Amino acid sequence: MDVQRSGCPINLTLEVVGDRWSLIIIRDMMFGNRRHFRELLGRSEEGIASNILADRLKRLMAEGLIGRADDPTHKQKAIYSLTEPAIQLVPLLVQMGAWGRRHLGVTPELSIRAQLLEEGGPELWSDFMDELRAAHLGAPAPDKSPPVSQRLQRAYEEVVSRAA
Amino acid sequence: MDVQRSGCPINLTLEVVGDRWSLIIIRDMMFGNRRHFRELLGRSEEGIASNILADRLKRLMAEGLIGRADDPTHKQKAIYSLTEPAIQLVPLLVQMGAWGRRHLGVTPELSIRAQLLEEGGPELWSDFMDELRAAHLGAPAPDKSPPVSQRLQRAYEEVVSRAA
DNA sequence: CGCAACCGATTGTGATTTGCAACCACTTGC
DNA sequence: GCAAGTGGTTGCAAATCACAATCGGTTGCG
Structure with a gap:
């Protein structure tokens, strides 16, 4: 490698x-x-x-x-x-998630985040990257509410609870 | 794997x-x-x-x-x-190219295509995917002119000739 | 016909990488 | 003092990889 x-x-x-x-x-x-x-x-x-x-x-x-x-x-x-370079991998990971979700047998719980990130588009990715900068680089918090990470987590939990 | x-x-x-x-x-x-x-x-x-x-x-x-x-x-x-699934990897490859271009030591000749695809955005990717469908799946040709593949190739050759 | 070049692979061989489990020195909470 | 937890390391077997040589068949050309 x-x-x-x-x-x-x-x-x-x-x-x-x-x-x-x-x-x-x-x-x-x-x-x-x-x-x-x-x-x-x-x-x-x-x-x-x-x-x-x-x-x-x-x-x-x-x-x-x-x-x-x-x-x-x-x-x-x-x-x-x-x-910062790793945070800029967000769009790449989103595309990987989007492709996997469309073409491979993913489980619903694990695909809901990929779906939200895909549908949210570049603006949502950008918000999420700002949150990562705040959490990992000590950058000033973007102060969106609710934060993207929380939205993703809630959607995930909702799917899980619905499946139960 | x-x-x-x-x-x-x-x-x-x-x-x-x-x-x-x-x-x-x-x-x-x-x-x-x-x-x-x-x-x-x-x-x-x-x-x-x-x-x-x-x-x-x-x-x-x-x-x-x-x-x-x-x-x-x-x-x-x-x-x-x-x-078709492989053709839908275009956005993923574009993101890979974009990230590599920004963060790694790429050569100018080989990065010009990545740059054009990145700047062209999803509409350009879509045109390119239609061309691939025509070439690989026998789909009807999209009939854009000039085709994206040709634009990429020309830009590449221009950079090469300028370097010479 | 003869024959070299080309076709998509396969084979054989060592080097590298991986997966797995056990283990290590050290720190913490109780 | 001692069990649980910390970021790793070590040893070993298995899988994968890189490299070069080779294979049986096809094609173009003289």
């Missing part, structure tokens, strides 16, 4: 995030609000192995997509955060 | 095209108009190995992203084509 093959933008993007796990990790940090190693390790549905997670976090840091800071509440805890 | 891990749309999309080569092949078929095994094998800048190419073509066919037909001019020649 580290051999440069060509200067094509699509190829270069694939060299950075074109593996099985990098985008899963970014997705969990983005939409699942997971910021710690063990949160990323255990709670994700896909079940990444700890050595792979450690390797990917290292690599994503080296590529400048995520940052790492000490958690003041626990000397051993690390807080991982998305950087 | 064939173990289903979760029903999340992003994850499912990654399971289909989240490897190093599948999207490169689709990119070459889409923007490079490569339709034969040997065209895909040799002329791409990244240099895929023939066994990997054969494996990926098989897999993409099984997933319904590409089709295969006999070339009437040569009994051993196969013509590969994009299916």
